[in-house]
Amino acid sequence: MANVQLKGVGKRFGDVEVVHGVDLDIRDNEFIVLVGPSGCGKSTVLRMIAGLEAITEGEVLIDGQVVNQVSPKDRNVAMVFQNYALYPHMSVFDNMAFSLKMRGMGRDEAEEKVREAAQILELTPYLGRKPSELSGGQRQRVAMGRAIVRNADVFLFDEPLSNLDAQLRTQMRMELRKLHMRLATTTIYVTHDQTEAMTLADRIVILKDGAIQQVGTPIEVFEDPDNAFVGRFIGNPPMNILKGVYRESGGNRCAMVGKSCFPVVEGKAASLTDGASVLVGIRPDAIKMGDAVDKLPKEWLCHGEVVLSEILGGQSHLEIVVDGETRLIAEVEGRVVAHPGEVVPIGFEFDRMVLFDPESTNTIR
Amino acid sequence: MREASRDRIKAFLTLLPSMILVGVFVYGFIGNTIWTSMTDWGGMGALALDPEKNFVGLANYVELFTGFLGSGFRQDLVNAVYYSLMLLGGAVGLGMFIAILLDRKPRGEDLLRTIFLYPMSLSFIVSGTIWRWLLAPQGGVNVLPTYFGLEPLTFDWLSSRSAILVFNWQDILRILLYGVSLVCILAGVAVLRKNRRKAMRRLASGVAVGLFVWLFGDVVPDAYMMREEHGFNLATLGIIMATIWQYSGYTMALYLAGFNGISQDLRDAAMLDGASAAGYYRHVAIPMLKPITISAVIILSHISLKMFDLIFAMTGPDNAETGHPALNMYLTTFRANEFATGAAIAIVLFLIAATFIVPYLVSQYRERGRR
Ligand SMILES: Nc1ncnc2c1ncn2[C@@H]1O[C@H](COP(=O)(O)OP(=O)(O)O)[C@@H](O)[C@H]1O
């Protein structure tokens, strides 16, 4: 059990700076997910926390102690790798017992710990097998077992589910969550998959080009992104981002997108002046159709032409054109059967609309 | 179906020439050598146009192992065994050690790798000549200490007459049985953790054989009519050094390639698991490279059993202390014209080599079959 702090942490490979001044405060027992596109430096940050990569700038603290100079094995962190990194010549039992053996634990005590971990992960029948005789999901469990047996202060996961098929990934995701509820060990989890981030995290850290874009709970980063990148990266389908102009006349505040007025609710973006250009962000699920439209105020409604519809079962994704020029993706509940070319009434939850500055792409609050 | 069988015929026809050539020139000649070794071809008239050859069964082998004339061969065989063991230990150990050092990525790793691998590219005649100079009584190695103001060494590297680890050839069967007992016990200990019953069976048979020989050793026949002592001749040390020098670069290259093939993640995992650098090599890297170790052992034991040119270049063919069965085979066959005895020596070497290789091949096939 420990908290982890990053203070202005940077990493340089030769002349290339791949991580820039990362500040992060990870609380004890927290499940933090670092998410971002491939190559943004997630693994590098994780490896610096583990001690596998030298820290070129700033400090990493575990439990209040600066660990920049502490060797990986003395940081008491455990890591799970994308390709599992199991020792191929050792049995499952020996794989899990290895760290205990290296730390000089007696054979009986080690066996007890391994059996306990195997019990939790349902690996007991496989303890005698070699990794090559296991399925992907079982190998994944062994990799986790190797982390659990040690009572590490911090778990580090680097895209642990990427090599699994979609179904198994969903299942393992839930098991990871359960495991965290049971063990309550501080966990730092790296992924490029925003769904994993949303479902697993207590708090999400969004990285881009080696810099933090936003830190917040899944709901915070979803509903209130700090910039357009976060808006588009989090959520699937991604946020609709449209070019618009801010108009203010009397008490009427509008983000004009094409010919339509997208009303700006009271209190939002108070600093904007008439005529400023903005980027308008609307979540696909903030667009309503069918019965759900009735609950919205009159002035939030309009008509749109359906271009394409995908029925996913419980919900549907539709591509809609408003005013003959503005293309939007909508995610609506239920099996909305709309034929391409059909014009249907739609409604917007404009209170959930986000405005971004077109220069900096930061949110205008 | 027709297509498939036509493919087979084509494949067969393509392979046929090499099958015939290998069949005649490898297996045919092995067969011929075996037959020759069971005749009395040799001595006077051996080079006659139509030499006299009578079938004598295993008499040549019996003579080699228990006869008066086989004494030289027996010394050579003992030499070859010690030589192989020392070469294996030395070249595998040193090669592994250098590979580990280079795997730590010191500065100039590329250059060092080339330097260590370089001796491999020399012919044995060249390296043998170099080492003969280096090991001359007043030469190279012996005067090395004088550069540090010390007395020169006086060891006769290539002509010393001392021997250590001496045993009586009469006891050879008993010694072999003790060896079997030891192997059984070690094999038992190895699986003690995993499979108790198997371990117990091996331990029991090992102990039984050992006890039997210890208590009733007299029952085991003597291998020779009188005392005949053989041992590890110190004169072979120089040859062993030269061979290790020449081959440790090769084993280094094997291990280095293996180490490089281990993923960074695995090293990182071992480091996080608390393994020191030494622990990583001991528990992870070297056990993972078991196939490489096995290949190295097989290749080197082969080379050491067939070693000829290096010894010829270093000590000439007539130095009894540094004799080797391959050299003996050549001298017996082509200088003494004892073709049958020479063939018997060849077959003995062939069988010894086979004891190394056949178990390996069998295990390989079995593994492939399992996949
Ligand atoms: N050892 C290294 N040497 C040089 N560049 C590296 C090294 N490791 C990673 N990088 C670079 O750092 C950047 C971030 O890499 P990484 O942390 O692996 O990204 P992610 O895990 O987010 O996909 C990439 O542009 C990558 O090319």
Ligand SMILES: [Mg+2]
């Ligand atoms: Mg990565």
